[in-house]
Amino acid sequence: MGSLPYDSVPKYNVLVVGSGGVGTMAAYAMEKSAKSAVTAVLRSNYAAVKRRGFNIDSRDHGNIIGWKPTHIRETIPDLAREAHIQPYDFIVVTTKNLADVPPSVAEIIAPAVTPGRTAIALLQNGLNIERPVVAAFPSNPVISGVPYIGAIEKPAGTIKHVNHDRLIVSPFCNPNIPASVSEEAARSFRDAYSCRAVTCEYEPDVRYARWRKLLYNASYNTVAAILGMDTSRMRVSEHVIDGLVRPAMREIQAAARVVAPGVELPDELIEELIRIDTYEGFFKPSMLQDVEKGKFIEFENIIGEPLREAEKHGVSMPTLKVVYALLKGLQWKTMEANGLVEVPRDCTPGMKYGKKGGR
Amino acid sequence: MGSLPYDSVPKYNVLVVGSGGVGTMAAYAMEKSAKSAVTAVLRSNYAAVKRRGFNIDSRDHGNIIGWKPTHIRETIPDLAREAHIQPYDFIVVTTKNLADVPPSVAEIIAPAVTPGRTAIALLQNGLNIERPVVAAFPSNPVISGVPYIGAIEKPAGTIKHVNHDRLIVSPFCNPNIPASVSEEAARSFRDAYSCRAVTCEYEPDVRYARWRKLLYNASYNTVAAILGMDTSRMRVSEHVIDGLVRPAMREIQAAARVVAPGVELPDELIEELIRIDTYEGFFKPSMLQDVEKGKFIEFENIIGEPLREAEKHGVSMPTLKVVYALLKGLQWKTMEANGLVEVPRDCTPGMKYGKKGGR
Numbered sequence: 039m040g041s042l043p044y045d046s047v048p049k050y051n052v053l054v055v056g057s058g059g060v061g062t063m064a065a066y067a068m069e070k071s072a073k074s075a076v077t078a079v080l081r082s083n084y085a086a087v088k089r090r091g092f093n094i095d096s097r098d099h100g101n102i103i104g105w106k107p108t109h110i111r112e113t114i115p116d117l118a119r120e121a122h123i124q125p126y127d128f129i130v131v132t133t134k135n136l137a138d139v140p141p142s143v144a145e146i147i148a149p150a151v152t153p154g155r156t157a158i159a160l161l162q163n164g165l166n167i168e169r170p171v172v173a174a175f176p177s178n179p180v181i182s183g184v185p186y187i188g189a190i191e192k193p194a195g196t197i198k199h200v201n202h203d204r205l206i207v208s209p210f211c212n213p214n215i216p217a218s219v220s221e222e223a224a225r226s227f228r229d230a231y232s233c234r235a236v237t238c239e240y241e242p243d244v245r246y247a248r249w250r251k252l253l254y255n256a257s258y259n260t261v262a263a264i265l266g267m268d269t270s271r272m273r274v275s276e277h278v279i280d281g282l283v284r285p286a287m288r289e290i291q292a293a294a295r296v297v298a299p300g301v302e303l304p305d306e307l308i309e310e311l312i313r314i315d316t317y318e319g320f321f322k323p324s325m326l327q328d329v330e331k332g333k334f335i336e337f338e339n340i341i342g343e344p345l346r347e348a349e350k351h352g353v354s355m356p357t358l359k360v361v362y363a364l365l366k367g368l369q370w371k372t373m374e375a376n377g378l379v380e381v382p383r384d385c386t387p388g389m390k391y392g393k394k395g396g397r
Numbered sequence: 398m399g400s401l402p403y404d405s406v407p408k409y410n411v412l413v414v415g416s417g418g419v420g421t422m423a424a425y426a427m428e429k430s431a432k433s434a435v436t437a438v439l440r441s442n443y444a445a446v447k448r449r450g451f452n453i454d455s456r457d458h459g460n461i462i463g464w465k466p467t468h469i470r471e472t473i474p475d476l477a478r479e480a481h482i483q484p485y486d487f488i489v490v491t492t493k494n495l496a497d498v499p500p501s502v503a504e505i506i507a508p509a510v511t512p513g514r515t516a517i518a519l520l521q522n523g524l525n526i527e528r529p530v531v532a533a534f535p536s537n538p539v540i541s542g543v544p545y546i547g548a549i550e551k552p553a554g555t556i557k558h559v560n561h562d563r564l565i566v567s568p569f570c571n572p573n574i575p576a577s578v579s580e581e582a583a584r585s586f587r588d589a590y591s592c593r594a595v596t597c598e599y600e601p602d603v604r605y606a607r608w609r610k611l612l613y614n615a616s617y618n619t620v621a622a623i624l625g626m627d628t629s630r631m632r633v634s635e636h637v638i639d640g641l642v643r644p645a646m647r648e649i650q651a652a653a654r655v656v657a658p659g660v661e662l663p664d665e666l667i668e669e670l671i672r673i674d675t676y677e678g679f680f681k682p683s684m685l686q687d688v689e690k691g692k693f694i695e696f697e698n699i700i701g702e703p704l705r706e707a708e709k710h711g712v713s714m715p716t717l718k719v720v721y722a723l724l725k726g727l728q729w730k731t732m733e734a735n736g737l738v739e740v741p742r743d744c745t746p747g748m749k750y751g752k753k754g755g756r
Contacts (some may be wrong), residue, residue, distance in 0.1 A: 274750075356718070
């Protein structure tokens with residue numbers, strides 16, 4: 039593996055996979071930084087964006103009509119077949135991370151990855167999301183991006199970006215390559231992303247930003263999805279906060295201390311996060327939005343992995359354990375609706391709980 | 398308080414409050430026993446039943462067209478104002494027990510209760526349901542009825558009764574009157590209910606039947622309501638059973654041992670109950686049916702009281718604690734929909750979690 043040419047090219051060649059709110063704003067920031075030429079892979083919004091570009095109403099960038107990145111396409115570039123495409127310096131993944139629903143992130147991006155060259159930036163939530171990517175691309179740096187941005191796409195091609203774009207960037211550990219290479223990749227990505235309007239910060243240690251974001255995502259996001267309640271109503275009810283949200287946050291806090299020594303998430307941060315959403319916004323966290331739309335939820339890395347890490351370290355998470363089991367049940371229903379699991383009309387042999395009853 | 402005249406009257410004067418599936422079949426059994434004259438208080442089905450009676454398709458009693466109990470009425474009899482009404486020997490309550498939503502059972506039946514005479518039979522699920530009734534009517538016997546019956550009303554006045562009517566009857570403890578009076582009331586009620594087609598059993602100790610029924614109601618019933626899943630799908634998924642239903646049942650089992658010494662709910666019973674519903678029935682437990690209809694759920698006595706009793710006795714119920722908090726959240730949503738709680742559009746002073754945020 040040669041040294042990465044981050045300083046030798048006039049513009050980084052960047053592929054953004056997942057152009058919803060987060061992906062589009064990432065593509066926009068990287069083009070605006072003037073250090074990147076972005077190819078965006080679009081799916082449901084391809085036709086709309088091809089025709090009239092993105093319309094973006096952005097807190098950071100103002101009102102933008104008809105914007106397009108350097109290239110848009112409908113499929114993942116296949117570098118083995120599309121010889122004219124230059125290797126990508128960065129692949130920026132902003133899809134949901136659905137560890138339990140194929141295809142995996144690694145499978146999706148594989149045709150576009152140049153071994154030993156492409157740095158893969160995962161702008162996604164959750165713990166241990168890098169593991170399958172490192173396993174699939176052992177010679178590539180993997181970058182952790184923890185986005186704090188509120189940006190939703192509705193309808194296709196129209197982005198409303200309401201919260202300042204703050205992105206925490208760190209190197210994920212890839213034990214197969216020198217740490218300095220991973221660090222350089224993450225720093226270069228920070229430079230490629232940074233423009234005047236956004237905040238992109240390099241943090242050497244990936245753990246704090248990931249665990250900190252779990253505080254909200256493993257509690258508000260999950261409970262909202264199960265109850266079908268926005269965060270303002272959860273706060274008005276009080277007992278949803280007292281009985282579920284804060285206990286879940288405290289379990290993340292306790293697990294972080296043991297699983298990631300040195301990561302201290304103070305009580306004050308918990309109390310701040312409980313009130314972080316603008317009350318008047320009646321905000322529906324992303325997992326609830328997905329449940330309402332019948333979409334898959336990304337819960338394995340947001341709650342499953344913290345739970346497994348905590349159990350491995352002897353930390354009990356009684357609230358999150360039950361919440362996790364319920365989310366798995368909700369996901370199972372979506373799987374059934376999408377034909378991924380089958381419900382026989384009669385008992386079939388070998389069914390674990392299939393023995394006929396009769397009250 | 399004189400002795401109860403259960404043997405001195407030709408027929409017991411019975412008031413049935415709550416004429417859905419369970420209430421109608423109770424009224425039918427008591428009239429059929431020929432020992433009771435039943436007045437049924439009907440609400441949403443009053444007009445339909447007044448016009449053409451009940452149509453009952455019963456596993457125990459066959460097909461019955463146009464049946465009416467001795468009297469039907471729309472309101473609770475007010476004995477102080479309706480002087481022609483004889484005192485009731487039994488008031489049979491088959492409504493849901495909504496401890497958290499007024500009016501209470503005691504408030505509902507109060508105008509029809511003759512102190513020192515009327516025995517109040519609660520054919521309802523859950524723990525400690527007798528406490529507010531004993532407190533409100535200290536001189537009256539209170540009878541525990543644990544029904545094992547599958548009977549639903551749909552549409553109004555039409556009952557489908559699919560499972561054999563088996564009713565466990567016991568005296569609830571009322572410390573203000575001699576135990577023998579409570580026991581005699583329960584035995585008389587058993588006689589008043591018993592006819593050839595149904596099974597009505599007297600058990601001296603109320604605890605076993607109540608805790609045993611909690612095994613199912615605190616697990617399948619509650620989890621189905623939260624997930625919106627029938628019990629067959631829960632079984633096909635397997636992990637909903639392994640991660641939620643069985644753990645909840647084991648917590649009830651462990652609590653029963655400590656809270657109600659002598660009540661032993663064996664492992665085999667748990668495994669039997671997991672498979673108790675006919676798989677082909679894709680059965681939706683009552684709490685799920687209520688959630689789907691936007692009705693209040695009776696969760697305080699089914700899960701709240703067992704939880705409080707267990708905590709009092711130092712038994713931890715980690716699964717049921719979270720399930721309880723979630724059900725309380727679901728109930729809160731129904732309360733909002735019914736105008737019982739208010740959601741301000743803006744933060745109001747004194748709001749516990751009202752401080753404005755902003756990410």
